[in-house]
Amino acid sequence: MKKSEINEQYFVKIVEEEKDLMFRLAYNIMQNIADSEDVVAESICKAWEKRDSLKDPAKLRNWMLRITVNLAKNAVVIRNRTKLVEDCGEYYSSKPDEGTNVWELVGELKEKESTVITLYYYRGFSVKEIARILHVPEGTVKSRLSQARKHLKDLM
Amino acid sequence: MDKRFDEKLKKDLVKDAGPLPESYKERVAVLLENLPHNQMEHKKKFKFRYAAVLAVFLLMASGARAAVNMYQEYLSSMSREDKKDLNERTQKMADNSDHFSRELSNNERDKIERLRDKYENDGLFAKEKILETDKKSEVKAGKLTFCYENSTFYIPDEELTDEEILEIIDFWERRDYAVKEENRGTQVSDKGQKISQKEAVRIAKETLRKVYGLDVDSVESSIEFDLAELSEKESMPSYFIYLSKDAWDYDTCTEVDSENGTVNQVSISHKTKEECVSGIKANEGKYEEYAGQIYNILSAIGEKDDDVEEICLIYKYRKDGTLSRGNVKYLVKLKDGSGYVFLYSANTELVYNFYKVYHYADTLRQENRKEKRQKQNGILEKRLTIQ
Numbered sequence: 157m158k159k160s161e162i163n164e165q166y167f168v169k170i171v172e173e174e175k176d177l178m179f180r181l182a183y184n185i186m187q188n189i190a191d192s193e194d195v196v197a198e199s200i201c202k203a204w205e206k207r208d209s210l211k212d213p214a215k216l217r218n219w220m221l222r223i224t225v226n227l228a229k230n231a232v233v234i235r236n237r238t239k240l241v242e243d244c245g246e247y248y249s250s251k252p253d254e255g256t257n258v259w260e261l262v263g264e265l266k267e268k269e270s271t272v273i274t275l276y277y278y279r280g281f282s283v284k285e286i287a288r289i290l291h292v293p294e295g296t297v298k299s300r301l302s303q304a305r306k307h308l309k310d311l312m
Numbered sequence: 313m314d315k316r317f318d319e320k321l322k323k324d325l326v327k328d329a330g331p332l333p334e335s336y337k338e339r340v341a342v343l344l345e346n347l348p349h350n351q352m353e354h355k356k357k358f359k360f361r362y363a364a365v366l367a368v369f370l371l372m373a374s375g376a377r378a379a380v381n382m383y384q385e386y387l388s389s390m391s392r393e394d395k396k397d398l399n400e401r402t403q404k405m406a407d408n409s410d411h412f413s414r415e416l417s418n419n420e421r422d423k424i425e426r427l428r429d430k431y432e433n434d435g436l437f438a439k440e441k442i443l444e445t446d447k448k449s450e451v452k453a454g455k456l457t458f459c460y461e462n463s464t465f466y467i468p469d470e471e472l473t474d475e476e477i478l479e480i481i482d483f484w485e486r487r488d489y490a491v492k493e494e495n496r497g498t499q500v501s502d503k504g505q506k507i508s509q510k511e512a513v514r515i516a517k518e519t520l521r522k523v524y525g526l527d528v529d530s531v532e533s534s535i536e537f538d539l540a541e542l543s544e545k546e547s548m549p550s551y552f553i554y555l556s557k558d559a560w561d562y563d564t565c566t567e568v569d570s571e572n573g574t575v576n577q578v579s580i581s582h583k584t585k586e587e588c589v590s591g592i593k594a595n596e597g598k599y600e601e602y603a604g605q606i607y608n609i610l611s612a613i614g615e616k617d618d619d620v621e622e623i624c625l626i627y628k629y630r631k632d633g634t635l636s637r638g639n640v641k642y643l644v645k646l647k648d649g650s651g652y653v654f655l656y657s658a659n660t661e662l663v664y665n666f667y668k669v670y671h672y673a674d675t676l677r678q679e680n681r682k683e684k685r686q687k688q689n690g691i692l693e694k695r696l697t698i699q
Contacts, residue, residue, distance in 0.1 A: 168344050175340050179332055193336045200343050211410050211484050214425040246681070247333065258324040264637070266588075277318070278325040284433075303586075309317065310590040311636075 162207040184270035185228035199224040218289040261311045269304035382435035387489045399494035411464045438478035505570040516553035516566035522612035577667035587657040587664045589638040621645045623698040
């Protein structure tokens with residue numbers, strides 16, 4: 157009997173669709189380009205490597221987004237304990253005549269808040285969908301969104 | 313909900329997003345072109361793999377509780393014997409992943425998604441439980457069966473019916489629930505770690521007692537093990553210990569290195585007050601005076617006063633003299649080049665987070681970069697060096 161697997165075509169399709177979001181989720185946490193690229197690269201490799209362990213192939217998208225956030229959180233811990241060898245480069249920058257880049261403010265938020273803001277407002281996921289991606293209750297997502305809005309308003 | 317704010321935020325996030333870096337797009341393209349075709353062996357880091365497949369890093373203990381609904385009630389009605397049996401059979405499985413006896417069609421994948429939603433939210437459960445068997449030789453052709461010997465769902469050649477899909481979903485949910493329940497409190501494996509779970513909890517309790525004066529008797533604890541990987545050969549194992557008590561104003565999380573028992577990080581979260589708020593007038597004298605408390609905390613976690621080279625106090629404020637995020641940072645430089653970062657809340661008047669950094673110079677460099685960027689946005693910074 158044949159083993160079932162997520163085929164390469166489907167995997168590539170999902171990565172292409174979500175690579176923008178994955179980068180921004182990672183950048184919110186890592187705050188530099190090089191580290192963010194590393195996190196997403198590792199997420200893609202990990203998702204490919206462990207694709208057969210995904211019980212429900214239709215969940216690949218949510219699963220990859222969750223892997224990205226979790227790996228970024230881990231990477232920050234590692235960064236606190238390792239030596240920086242190069243300047244890693246910033247991505248968002250505010251132009252003096254255009255006011256603050258809103259993504260810089262999002263980067264100032266706690267990770268839990270910046271993640272839900274990005275998923276809800278930038279990508280347009282619903283509260284229910286975000287709860288599934290992050291594996292938290294819907295109430296928690298709503299509460300984080302509410303706090304994030306409040307803090308963003310303060311920063312703006 | 314503020315509709316105008318929401319609309320503006322959505323527009324601004326898209327407008328300010330900018331194109332992705334070229335280096336990033338190229339890197340992803342190369343990765344996708346070279347996806348390895350060999351099945352890689354899944355690493356079994358944890359015995360209780362269905363409870364902790366991904367390394368999870370949590371700083372704050374969450375106070376949120378899942379809403380009770382039909383789905384939760386259904387799972388929690390599982391008998392002790394069923395949970396025990398399901399957990400034991402799952403742990404004995406040699407294969408770390410589930411398989412299907414044939415490839416699922418796109419229609420079947422879509423149905424799984426739709427029916428899972430109804431299962432979780434609308435109480436649409438399977439009429440029967442899936443047939444389970446321990447041996448491949450016992451599988452009957454054409455009948456939906458899960459075989460533990462090779463972790464495979466044997467499914468009919470014809471398109472799966474809704475009932476069959478619900479039986480599969482139901483099996484996944486009951487199994488996850490059973491493994492989680494049966495291994496609650498023992499999800500961390502301290503196999504091979506120099507510091508045991510018990511010792512890590514003791515260290516966490518002692519730290520909170522000394523640093524915050526908390527009464528740690530009869531405290532509730534839960535513990536997670538994290539194996540952050542630096543490279544293929546090097547990893548950083550640590551425990552995250554969540555201690556809580558009704559009488560406390562805080563939820564707490566302490567990270568303890570499982571190799572040497574060092575406290576790497578402590579985080580406390582006030583149950584009713586926010587640590588970061590705007591509108592608080594900066595009070596430099598108070599923050600300078602508080603540096604004495606930083607020394608006390610360092611001493612409580614085993615650092616000697618003599619090892620401290622300097623403390624740099626940093627606070628960011630707006631033109632009206634109010635703190636920009638309601639917090640103050642203390643960067644502690646140790647003589648060996650490492651250091652600590654302390655975050656003090658002007659609202660709760662307490663250090664709510666502190667963590668060790670192994671290269672103080674890099675931490676300072678990152679602060680300098682942030683300062684430049686924030687100055688452009690009208691956020692000013694004051695730094696004082698305290699010996």
